[in-house]
Amino acid sequence: MTTELANSIALWQTASTDGTFEEAMSALEAIVQLLDSGNLTLDESLDCFELGARLSARCQTLLEQAELRVELVQRSLEPEPDSEPPF
Amino acid sequence: MLDTPHTVREITDRIRGHIEGDPLLGDLWISGEVLESTVSRSGHVFFTLAGDEAQIRCVLFRMNALRQRTLPSSGAACVAHGRVEVYASEGTYQFYVDLVEEAGIGLAALEFELLRQQLESEGLFSEDRKRPLPASPGIIGVITSESGAVWHDIQNVIRRRFPFARLLLAPAAVQGENAPRSIHQALQSLIIDGRAEVIIIARGGGSVSDLSAFNDEALVRAVFAAPVPVVSAIGHETDWTLLDLVADLRAPTPSAAAELVSPSIGTKLATLEQSLSLHVDRFERELAARTMDADRLATSLDRSGPLALIHDYRVHLHELEATSSSITRQYLEESERLLERSRDRLTAEARSEFESHKERAARAASLLQALSPTRTLIRGYAFVEHVDTGLPLRSASSAVPGQQVRTRMLDGSFDSVISNVSASIP
Numbered sequence: 001m002t003t004e005l006a007n008s009i010a011l012w013q014t015a016s017t018d019g020t021f022e023e024a025m026s027a028l029e030a031i032v033q034l035l036d037s038g039n040l041t042l043d044e045s046l047d048c049f050e051l052g053a054r055l056s057a058r059c060q061t062l063l064e065q066a067e068l069r070v071e072l073v074q075r076s077l078e079p080e081p082d083s084e085p086p087f
Numbered sequence: 088m089l090d091t092p093h094t095v096r097e098i099t100d101r102i103r104g105h106i107e108g109d110p111l112l113g114d115l116w117i118s119g120e121v122l123e124s125t126v127s128r129s130g131h132v133f134f135t136l137a138g139d140e141a142q143i144r145c146v147l148f149r150m151n152a153l154r155q156r157t158l159p160s161s162g163a164a165c166v167a168h169g170r171v172e173v174y175a176s177e178g179t180y181q182f183y184v185d186l187v188e189e190a191g192i193g194l195a196a197l198e199f200e201l202l203r204q205q206l207e208s209e210g211l212f213s214e215d216r217k218r219p220l221p222a223s224p225g226i227i228g229v230i231t232s233e234s235g236a237v238w239h240d241i242q243n244v245i246r247r248r249f250p251f252a253r254l255l256l257a258p259a260a261v262q263g264e265n266a267p268r269s270i271h272q273a274l275q276s277l278i279i280d281g282r283a284e285v286i287i288i289a290r291g292g293g294s295v296s297d298l299s300a301f302n303d304e305a306l307v308r309a310v311f312a313a314p315v316p317v318v319s320a321i322g323h324e325t326d327w328t329l330l331d332l333v334a335d336l337r338a339p340t341p342s343a344a345a346e347l348v349s350p351s352i353g354t355k356l357a358t359l360e361q362s363l364s365l366h367v368d369r370f371e372r373e374l375a376a377r378t379m380d381a382d383r384l385a386t387s388l389d390r391s392g393p394l395a396l397i398h399d400y401r402v403h404l405h406e407l408e409a410t411s412s413s414i415t416r417q418y419l420e421e422s423e424r425l426l427e428r429s430r431d432r433l434t435a436e437a438r439s440e441f442e443s444h445k446e447r448a449a450r451a452a453s454l455l456q457a458l459s460p461t462r463t464l465i466r467g468y469a470f471v472e473h474v475d476t477g478l479p480l481r482s483a484s485s486a487v488p489g490q491q492v493r494t495r496m497l498d499g500s501f502d503s504v505i506s507n508v509s510a511s512i513p
Contacts, residue, residue, distance in 0.1 A: 032362045049363065060356070068245060071255050
């Protein structure tokens with residue numbers, strides 16, 4: 001295994017345990033791309049596949065837990081009728 | 088006193104000053120019938136507007152002529168916008184037209200068309216300047232009415248498609264007189280807040296006149312100047328507002344706007360998972376191929392390699408095992424014979440001893456019979472023993488109140504607790 005791949009795998013592992021949804025999702029995308037490229041040995045493929053499965057599980061978990069946050073932006077400008085250009 | 092005669096130039100300039108100093112003549116609409124419309128070789132359109140026995144010569148320069156939906160044709164009733172200026176070299180005044188529309192269109196629509204053309208010529212609606220929406224915006228700004236279905240629709244769509252997002256609502260009046268300023272202010276507060284990565288300006292369906300807020304020039308310019316992409320969702324399929332034209336993306340409905348700004352992560356994830364699972368087949372094929380390779384290799388190794396050697400050892404081992412087991416068997420058989428002989432002898436000896444024991448036992452039994460308490464029990468007596476120790480209670484003086492005792496009789500026993508002790512005086 002190249003050091004480059006080993007480094008990537010280490011990063012993806014972190015994403016699969018502690019990553020945000022975006023991190024896990026982009027790691028999963030990278031893995032699928034890598035697998036699709038077919039440039040891996042069987043062992044590497046299996047490692048990546050297993051990691052991919054864990055990342056997708058992580059995504060599913062985060063997705064189930066996610067709650068939409070809503071916030072009100074208060075008006076920060078006072079009415080300035082004179083500043084508007086005429087119609 | 089005779090005044091010094093004025094030159095033609097002086098008078099012309101004076102008239103020009105009067106005409107061009109009149110604010111009305113600098114920006115006005117004139118309606119009338121088109122006469123003698125001609126297009127010059129250079130593309131300018133010359134015509135006359137006539138009505139009520141009056142005429143005014145008009146010119147529509149090429150640059151403006153290109154923007155018109157219809158050119159003035161002789162005999163048509165039309166409305167034109169422009170300014171009146173003096174054409175000094177011919178000693179006339181002319182109407183310099185920048186917009187011509189067929190008569191019968193309301194003034195509001197004419198103003199709209201004028202503004203649209205003006206903003207278009209400034210490049211506000213240019214396709215080149217439409218910005219792409221962020222792929223997965225973490226923070227989405229929403230400008231709409233705080234109460235009402237639109238805000239709920241947007242929340243529902245985003246919650247379903249992209250629940251990781253944060254929605255910033257900048258409430259605004261989307262109808263009525265204050266709407267343009269209210270929306271403009273909401274936009275400014277979102278821009279000042281600075282967090283929104285994309286902004287939706289949304290409104291439900293309504294009458295066309297209610298849409299005027301979204302044609303407000305100041306608002307349209309503010310949207311053009313916004314640092315992040317703006318999506319319009321004004322709720323009208325057919326009518327395009329100027330906001331729709333300047334927005335980076337126009338959505339037919341507020342829900343559609345919410346869908347356009349939020350990636351459907353569920354779908355995306357499913358796609359990824361599907362392509363991941365496609366690799367399982369590949370793994371299985373590869374594993375099958377490798378297993379076959381391994382089998383072939385093993386077969387060839389069997390014939391020549393260390394496996395053959397191992398096979399030889401194994402055969403040898405079997406032979407050794409066979410030999411050793413026959414030796415063991417002989418030994419075992421011999422031991423068994425010995426054991427059998429011993430057992431026979433022992434049995435004989437035991438039997439004679441058993442016989443004498445039996446006699447002694449019978450004697451002891453009859454002796455016991457004489458001493459047996461059973462005889463006493465038959466006569467109706469009982470004996471008492473401690474429940475915990477099983478030792479007989481031989482005297483009343485050893486009885487302790489509260490102790491459990493068992494009373495045995497011929498046909499059984501019963502337990503009782505000592506309650507009252509009284510020793511008999513001898």
